[in-house]
Amino acid sequence: MSLAQTDKYYLPQPSLWPIIGSVALLTMAVGGVMTMHHMNHGGWVLLAGVAVLFFMMFGWFGEVIRDSEAGRYNKQVDSSFRWSMSWFIFSEVMFFAAFFGALFYTRVLSVPWLGESDTMQQLWPAFKATWPTAGPGLTADGLKFTPMEAWGIPAINTLLLLSSGVTVTWAHWGLKKNNRTQLILGLAMTVALGVTFLGLQAFEYHHAYTEMGLTLGAGVYGATFFMLTGFHGFHVLVGTTMLIVMLLRSLAGHFTAEHHFAFEAVSWYWHFVDVVWVLLFILVYWLI
Amino acid sequence: MSDAAHAHDDHGHHAHPAGIMRWLTTTNHKDIGSLYLWFSLIMLFTAGSMALLIRSELFEPGMQLMHPDFFNQLTTMHGLIMIFGVIMPAFTGFANWQVPLMIGAPDMAFPRMNNWSFWLLPVAGIMLLGSFWLPGGAVAGGWTMYPPLFIQGGVSYDLTILAVHIMGLSSIMGSINIITTILNMRAPGLTLMKMPMFVWTWLITAYLLIATMPVLAGAVTMLLTDRNFGTHFFNAAGGGDPVMFQHIFWFFGHPEVYILILPAFGIISQIIPTFARKPLFGYASMVYATASIAILSFTVWAHHMFAVGMPVAAQLFFMFSTMLIAVPTGVKVFNWVATMWKGSLTFETPMLFAIAFVCLFTIGGFSGLVLAMAPVDIQLQDTYYVVAHFHYVLVSGALFSIFAGIYFWLPKWTGHMYNETLGKVHFWLSVIGMNIVFFPMHFLGLAGMPRRIPDYALQFTEFNQIATVGAFIFGFSQLVFLYVVLKAIKGGAKASDRVWEGAEGLEWTLPSPAPYHTFETAPVVK
Amino acid sequence: MKSMWQRAGAIGAAWGVSQSALADYAYNLQPPVSKVAQDVFHLHNLIMLVCVGIFIVVFGAMFYSLFKHRKSVGHKAAHFHENTTVEIIWTVIPFIILVGMAYPAAKVVIEMKDTSNPDMTVKITGYQWKWGYDYLNDGVQFYSTLATPREQIDGTAAKDAHYLLEVDQPMVVPVGKRIRLLVTGNDVIHSWWVPAFGVKQDGIPGFIRDTWFKADKIGTYRGQCAELCGKDHGFMPIVVKVVSDEDYKAWVARKKGTAQAAAADNGKTFGTAELVARGEKVYQANCAACHQANGMGLPGTFPAINGSKVATGPIADHIKVVLNGRPGTAMASFAGQLSDADIAAVVTYQRNAWDNKTGDAAQPADIAATRGGATAAAAPAAAL
């Protein structure tokens, strides 16, 4: 912290990390396509890409953290981070909107269309349009599944995530009061809740696949169910990872009561993940 | 501009890698802007060559040069690359070069991320173009990627989906960067309503991008899982609907076409006042019109789907909302004309392209309006009339504005004036060539020629031949453009700081060429 | 206001009619032969006219300025840069013009969408790459494929007048009757389009969307598939013959006769040579578009049948592929498209043509057995 916050905008040096990231994504994409088409070594190529991506993230974020801890980020840089994180979260909202839109469209429009008038009479004579459904063709082929019940694991998961929103805020208060114990305790609890959520979610998926006949392939219900909850679960995973990083940084003495945007960004993200879950709980699990 | 007083700063100008490493690692907005623009130019020649192949096959009835499937690959890749590889990168290149200069910022808000946004594009480019050499060839399902056709294809289809993801990532990061730069890094005193129009249009475009690219990502993700992981989003047997893809795609797709034109409006709004020597007419209404276009663009998407058989209420709603967009767009056209009115006009190449833009874009807008009439669109959907419409707004719209912008700012970027005579030659060849290619397509469409066909019935022969001749004129005149640009980079008359007599704005207070680092201390705008 | 629009419409119509003198409407929509197409035609003319009018006013002003307000003629720049009144005017006037355009357009939309009270109903299915017609009232069923010979496409023979717009079996409808169409797709989205009727309707797999037309004049009308549907999208034309009521009845009777004869084949047993000969025709009409006449397919897209493990392995698997298709690929199920006799023939042909010399044969009865009871009822008339 030798250099006090300058009034000049911090411009980083040329950096190799972006191009490494590009190589990583290219490798991952090629590996992914090879895997999907069952080509030899596809999995290894994919894994190599992921490894390079992790290497890039460690390197790049590490650099950002060092810059930050060295006090190179002034007020203006801080507010740049705030704008960018908000709009990043907005773009995530739109990504989920596509899948919620698909759920709405199939449930409210296309499934009823399949079960009425000419479409039903000419093409799917045996189809009864109800929700949840695996669709006329799969149902006729004898596909059966049990829909997911809201008041079991999902309800518990809702409680877990809602509490984790509280604990992360509590941690934030601690940080602002310079109460490091509260910060670390709050973060640790949040991480624990996140991990538990993921564990229960994994259990639920396992149960769905092995006992309920509910799979990705179970018609639009299965598709929307797993894609929505799956992408959400992935976001919880990412959020938990970021929380763990925040926890480690807190333990290492990073952040000050005034200057801790990384922490705030993660908590914004966590709250966003929370809100998505509440929507999921209502629209995917509850109102079947 | 970098005075000694600041030399001790920790982000000094030392240790810049040279050669290829400079470009791979650069965090300088001017370098990155140039990278975007070069990438775009190379892709223009690539996708343009595909267009010339398409036009050659269509020169006369019968299959002469290629297999139908290869023709479809060319059409698809031509569309994808022109949109994602030419127009969008070119505008982002302009944003990189100009936004910091116009708002008095030292660079973009996130220089490293800026670098990544660019360097993702070649990755996507390799994946798209590389798929021509894969078994089964490149994607042939149209740039709109409609299932179930898109579900049928082979390896290259998955590669293309992932390329779209990567381009989306690039656009989202680029937009976040631009929004943050504009909102947070303006020079003191430069209030929002004093910003140059180009900056305004990019701000709004960036919002469109972050609102729609994730939706496209969602749509292609569903394609990917339908193809590979057994989901049934777009398959009626599983309760899905192929048309659902079209809704999601066009929810992205229509705002996308304004992403391709709003920055063009911005460039034109910088150029016309300069050569009319008169301030832009109706600045405030320009801003509001741009915002209205952006907002309305989210409510019109199903005008691409009038023939799928929507309920009548939906058809009427989308028809009316689409027509409404003509109002704010008209405001822009009228404002440009009013800016020229009673000006003191001169006609350097940028101005010529700008005038052609206003005139020819309006023709494209009018044909858009004809298509907005649902009953007429049902006749014209998927015909060459649509091809004519969108090439008027994209070639004589987006592409011409890019030419205009390059001629306008090239002296500032290189420090040299381009050759005005050759610029004018390029202009006239382009305008004439462009109209020869695309005007007859209106007639073809009206007469009933479907688009995306490699061979056609005899009554369409004449107009197709005219169009093909025009395509070669237009295509080869772009070699003139390439020559003019290269020549101006190499040398030429020294450009003054202001470059154009009527130029206004911060960028013209800088020396030409603009130094590598500019506005390290923010200028104050009164 | 209203009278002005009527006048504009009249001028538009007059302009449209005068076009007929010029090169057969080559600059405008095809000559309409239904009320809807007629209305669309006029609507288009009206809108064109309005747009041309606005264009002349706006760009008249602009070009006037370009000439008069040049620096080279010594014009000095004025300094005005806003004027709320004008700006409001040029927001409101276009809006009013648009309302004037929206009203007639909405009327046509509603007219097009009204499929009630049809005289007859035809179900149309798009296949890669042919059209299937199913006359729900008269029980006639057939497929319609491109009839232009390969040589004309490749340029080794002269192209005839209806190059690419000729089919083996046209759709036939009576004149002056309201015909409701139930359009769907079998594999991918196609679009059934006959410009002269003002009808275009996408055929969406798994859904039925309806539309209608009433042809006013006896004649032959041509259209094309209007939605990209893969390799041969440009080669699946539509031909509709509009005939008198009597001619229509006669046509229906003729169709039924051939269908019965074909159905009778399903009960027969054939010799291998007979099957191969018949199978070659079925193959050329239904399979060669993908698997190619020489059986080599297109590497990476369509597999070769020549030397294929399926076509040289157990015959039961071969029959299953043809009956059920391969879901998720371009290989569609042919159970509904081909009769038992035709499937037996094409399978036998594939197993004995080129280098595939298995020597075995499938009989219609084998196909019926593989189908099982449930789908056999749906077996339609022969495609040939």
Ligand code: HEA
């Ligand atoms: C830069 C890109 C761009 C722009 C700006 C536009 C602008 C418009 N487009 Fe276009 N469009 C495309 C790119 C673009 N389009 C593309 C790529 C496709 C095809 C995609 C595919 O299928 O592959 C397409 C297709 C397309 C269709 C679907 C056609 C079909 O497939 O059947 C329709 C239908 O409504 C349409 C309408 C419009 C309208 C009403 C506008 C309006 O914004 C135009 C407004 C402008 C004006 C009207 C002119 C100026 C106004 C005045 C001078 C005021 C006075 C005017 C009046 C009162 C009339 N467009």
Ligand code: HEA
């Ligand atoms: C911004 C977008 C953009 C631009 C600039 C263009 C530019 C051109 N387009 Fe294209 N076009 C689209 C976007 C664009 N297009 C889209 C979105 C589609 C729809 C795709 C789909 O249906 O899915 C389409 C479809 C399309 C079709 C319809 C194809 C079909 O339906 O089957 C045609 C046909 O003529 C065509 C032609 C042209 C031509 C002649 C040009 C010319 O302007 C090109 C000019 C040529 C050059 C600039 C090349 C210069 C090259 C040389 C001089 C050779 C030298 C070579 C080297 C040095 C390597 N385009």
Ligand code: CUA
């Ligand atoms: Cu069928 Cu295009």
Ligand SMILES: [Cu+2]
């Ligand atoms: Cu649109």
